[in-house]
Amino acid sequence: MTTETSHSLDGTSLDVAADNRARLRALFPSCFTETRDENGNLVESVDFERLKAELGTFTDLFEARRERYGMDWPGKKECLKAIQSPTYATLKPAKDQSVDWNSTENVFIEGDNLEALKLLQKSYYGKVKMIYIDPPYNTGNDFIYPDNYSESLDTYLAYAGLLSDDGKQFVTNSAREGRFHTKWLNMMWPRLYLARNLLSDDGVIMISIDDFEVDNLRHLCNEVFGEENFIAKLVWEKGRKNDAKLFSVGHEYVLVYAKRLARLKEDKTVWREEKPGAKEIWETYLELKTKHGNDLTAIEEDLQGWFRELPDSHPSKKLSRYRRVDQHGPWRDDNISWPGGGGPRYDVIHPVTKQPCAVPGRGWIYASPERMAQMIKLGVVAFREDHTEPPFRKSHIKPISKELDTDCEADGEEDDASDQADEEGMATQVRGSYFYKQSQVTVKYLRNLMGAKLFDYQKDHVEIKRLIRYVTAGDDNAVIVDFFAGSGSTAEAVMELNREDGTRKRFVLIQLPEPCDQKDKSGKAALNKGLNTIADIAKERIRRAAAKLTEADSNENGQDRGFRVFRLDKSNFRQWQKLGADATADQIAEQLELHVEHVDPSASQEDLLFEILLKAGFRPTEKAELVEIAGLPVYSIAGGALLICLADRVTKELVDAVAEAEPMHFFCLDSAFAGDDQLKANAVQTFAARNQGREKASQIVFRTV
Incomplete structure (x- = not known):
């Protein structure tokens, strides 16, 4: 399968060097x-x-x-080696901790996020629309990381009690060292590097951070994502601290980067959010329409009375300019001139005086007379008493249905300064770079949900929901990743968003099973509830949040409110350890003996299944169906695209039947050939014959494990 890239004709041949540099920049x-x-x-x-x-x-x-x-710092070289070192870990299913295992497409991974991100590279590469993370801030004693990057998996396994501790450990960024930047940068860089790979070309990452590391993080992101992909630095104000000695620093930042900002521009991406209070105005209008029918005057009078009675604190009060009503609903008058000046100038005839109307100094907002005529026909443009003044434009509280604009598609005009306003409505707005949400609101909400204060410094899931909605609008199936999951705010944000907007967005969360601190009040409260780790708190929070949503709506729309839990662990297949030139005969013999039976005897069929599935590039949420082929049990994944046989024996009949089925991948145990080299060679030849003459993309991949 080949892919052709089209370039617009600019009168010259392709600048090969510039094109190669652009391709190289996109990759590195x-x-x-x-x-x-x-x-x-x-x-x-x-x-x-x-x-x-x-x-x-x-x-x-x-x-x-x-x-x-x-930007350089001590340890950067070791970080780069850690990025490039493959992981020999796997994700083992934990069904007892999961919710709706058989149907959900959400994932919660308990483990070190560096290793987990490596495991997700194949299955989620270029598939994630948004990443939101709230990494630990560099304040001392508040984040942990491996003390040896070359042994990060073993370090984690020892930390989690899955491996005997041979001196490998996670170390804290102690208070004595906490105000230095190196360790924090060493922790962040590999994770951001791997995270970038997961983003789609139109994907976005948002990172919460405080004053101390915001400058370093900006430089770090410029290096990983490219300075040209910086979008914004948001300021999140959380409230004043009256005990401050000099200034009350109650804000944090959210850095926003695109995977490829050029892609967003190519797609003419415009981000907007609904104005607060707009929905209430529309709902009131619908009630009045039911009451008065098509009597627009009566609807308008009652709507204006409703506005007058609203308290000043009500969000709809600020939108009281939408007090007029026509056949399309509440509207306000708006500017009809081209933003910034230099707009088109043409005659617009007044319907009464039959004279050309005065043209705005900045030109018309619509690119052509034909487009203007369409808007007049729709009732979006209204004339004044005579031609001495330009007409005005109506901005409706709710978008006008495209079905009403029967001529717009044929018109082909796409360059109006008003396209966003006319097609999506002026009840939306672009977000500013500053927003306020009092932190105590978040603390109180989570305390009520969990029955006690179990977590410090949690993020507000409502604000995260707003950010996700803002940048993923139009992608109903977007994948959202948070690899510093904390209390699980991002998961609740996604579930609430799905309920409100009718979307089917999915989340992937990763959280280290960091033990709750017995000396801390919140930690003690968590331990008293049987929640031993931060990961336990997050999982329980997601369960409770899902139950709360279902209690409210009975989940009539079948929203996905479950999640599959996986735990990071060592591979189910023994890895061949490289031996040096000075290896003894006993060491070599030991390695050979270990690989006679290279499958971990304690591994379950599902453990093996999910490790193969992940490393073949399939998502851990794929549904596996156990079918029978040639009398043997075979797992069928993604509608037969992947077939996995974990039986103790493989037969010629099975090989022939699988080849006939033509999956994308077929895996079986190497030991299942029971030393029959001829049967194994015949299997290789069978699939080779099937692949002969096919393009690489359509060939069957046959592997033994």
Whole structure:
């Protein structure tokens, strides 16, 4: 299968060098930096030493290099090695901790997020629309990480009690060292690097952070995502601290980056959110319409009376300009001139005087006379008493149905300054970079939901819901990832959003099973409820939030309010350990003996199934159906795209039947051939014959494990 890329004709041949640089930048944004040319001017250049490092060659990356603009810190070299080191971990299903296992497409992973992100690279690569994370802030003693990046999996397993502790441990960013930046950067960089791979081309990442690391995080994100993909730095005000000595610093930040901002521009992406109070105005209008029928005058009079009676604190009060009513609902008058000036100028004839109306100084907002005529026909444009003044434009509280505009599609006009207003309604607004939400509201909500205060510094799920809705509008099946899950706010935000908007967005959460602190009041309360770790708190919060939603609506629309729980663990298949040249005969013999039976005898069929599924690039939410093929049990995944046989024996009949079924992948145990090399060779040849003459994308992948 081939893919062709179209380029618009610009009168010249393709600039191959520029095109190659653009492709390289898309893959490795951190390899582009600034240097000075022979004239002393700053120019963009490729950092080839870093490019070699990205490709696995570390020679001279941090030594003997020219001066460059960039960001370095102690330990960065080891971080890059950690990124490129494959993981030999797996995700083991925990059905007893899950909700609606057989139907849900949501995932909760309990484990170290660095290893978990590596495991998700194949199955979620380029599939995530939004990542929101609230990483631990660098205040001392508030985040933990492996003390040896080359042994991060073993460190985690020892920490979680899944491996004997041979000195490997997670260490805290102690108060003594907490105000230094290096350890925090070493913790964050690999995770952000891997997270970028998961984002779709139109995907976005949002990162909450405080004053202390916001500048370093900005530099770090510029390196990982590319400075050109920066969108905004939001300010989240949470309330004044009256005990402050100098200034009350009650705000945090949210850094927003796109995977490819150019893609958002190509798609003409516009983010908007509903104005607070707009929905209440529309609902009141519908009630009045039921009462008065088509008597627009009576509806308008009652609507204006409703506005007058509203308290000043009501959000609809600020929208009282929507006090007029026509056949499309409440409206307010709006500017009909082109924003910023330079708009088109043409004659618009007044229906009474038959004279051309005065043209706004900035030109008309509509690109052509034909488009203007359509808007007049729709009733969106209204004329004044005579032609001496321009007409005005109506902005309705709710979008006018496109079905009413029967000529718009044929018109082909796409360049109006008013497209967003006319097609989506002026009851929406662009978000500002500042927003306020008192932190105590969040504390009180979670305390009521959980029956006690179990968590400190939780994020407000309502504000996260607003952010998710804002950037994923139009993608009803968006995947949302949070790999610092904390109390599980992001999961509740997604579930609430689905209920309110009728969408089917899915979440993937990752949280380290960090023990609750027995010395802390919140930690003691959690332990008293049988919640031993932060991950336990998050899972219980999601269960309770889902139950609360279902209690309110009985889940009549069949919303997905479940989640599959997986626990990070060592592979179910023993890995061959590389032995040095000085390895003894006993060491070699021990390795060989271990691999006679290389499958962990304690592993269940499902453990094996999900490890194969993940490493074949399928999502851990895929439904597995146990079917019979040639008399043997076979797991069928994704409608037969992946077939996995975990039986103790493989037969020629099974191989022939699977080849006939033509899946994308077929896996079976190597031990199932029972040493029959001829049967195994015949299986390889059978699939090779099936693949002969096919393009690579449609070939059957046959593997033994």
